Amino acid sequence: EPEVTQTPSHQVTQxxxxxxxxxxxxxxxxxxxxxxxxxxxxxxxxxxxxxNEISEKSEIFDDQFSVERPDGSNFTLKIRSTKLEDSAMYFxxxxxxxxxxxxxxxxxxxxx
Amino acid sequence: DAxxxxxxxxxxxxxxxxxxxxxxxxxxxxxYIHWYRQLPSQGPEYVIHGLTSNVNNRMASLAIAExxxxxxxxxxxATLRDAAVYxxxxxxxxxxxxxxxxxxxxxxxxxxx
Numbered sequence: 001e002p003e004v005t006q007t008p009s010h011q012v013t014q015x016x017x018x019x020x021x022x023x024x025x026x027x028x029x030x031x032x033x034x035x036x037x038x039x040x041x042x043x044x045x046x047x048x049x050x051x052n053e054i055s056e057k058s059e060i061f062d063d064q065f066s067v068e069r070p071d072g073s074n075f076t077l078k079i080r081s082t083k084l085e086d087s088a089m090y091f092x093x094x095x096x097x098x099x100x101x102x103x104x105x106x107x108x109x110x111x112x
Numbered sequence: 113d114a115x116x117x118x119x120x121x122x123x124x125x126x127x128x129x130x131x132x133x134x135x136x137x138x139x140x141x142x143x144y145i146h147w148y149r150q151l152p153s154q155g156p157e158y159v160i161h162g163l164t165s166n167v168n169n170r171m172a173s174l175a176i177a178e179x180x181x182x183x184x185x186x187x188x189x190a191t192l193r194d195a196a197v198y199x200x201x202x203x204x205x206x207x208x209x210x211x212x213x214x215x216x217x218x219x220x221x222x223x224x225x
Contacts, residue, residue: 004155031211033212035213035215042215042216042217043150043156043213043215044215045212045213045214048211048212050211055211056211056212058212091155091156093155093156093213100146100158100161101156101158101213102158103155103156103157104155105154105155106154106155
C-alpha cells in the first residue's frame, strides 16, 4: 500500500538555523499539506499546497516558513530561522481535496 | 468551523467492542463525518467517514444518528494496538469544500489487557 514518507525522522538544530523537512507524498495525489504538533497539544494545520502554489495557510505559517515541490515528487517545508517554539512533530500529508488525507510518520524537530 | 464534542478519554477491555461517541449538533447538510486516529508517536491515520448512512470498513463501523447530530465509531473487537487518540471531524464536501483538517483534542482510548 502506498504511503507518505518523511525524512529525517529526527532533526536537531540550533536556534536561528535553517532547516528543511522533506516529504514524499503518495504519487497520484494532487494536494499536499504540512501540520505540526507541539508535544502534548493538538495537531495544527500549517499550509496546503496545490498546483504548485499555496492554497491556504494558517497564522502559524509566517514569513519564516516556506514550502516547495522542487522535482514533482518531493514536498519540502523550510523554516528559515528556527526558534525554540518551533520544536514540534511536523507531519506531511497528501490527498485529494475534501477526501481522505494520508499522513506521514512525522519529523521530530528539536530546536536548542 | 463546525464543531464536535467527544469525551476526553475512554477505557475498554481487550477483545471487547468499543463505542466512541461524537456529538455534532451544528452539523450542516454538506458536512461529512470523518474519523482519524493517532497511535502513539505516529501521524494521524484515516479510519472511516460517512454522510448519512452507516458505513463499514475493515477497521471500524460508523453509526450515524438519523438527525445526524451525533455519530458513534465502533471498533468491533479492540486490540492493544487500537489504543490511540480518536478524532471526530466534520468536513464540508460540497460547495464550501474543506481542504485542511481541523483536529480537536479527540478521545484517548485506553485498552486494558
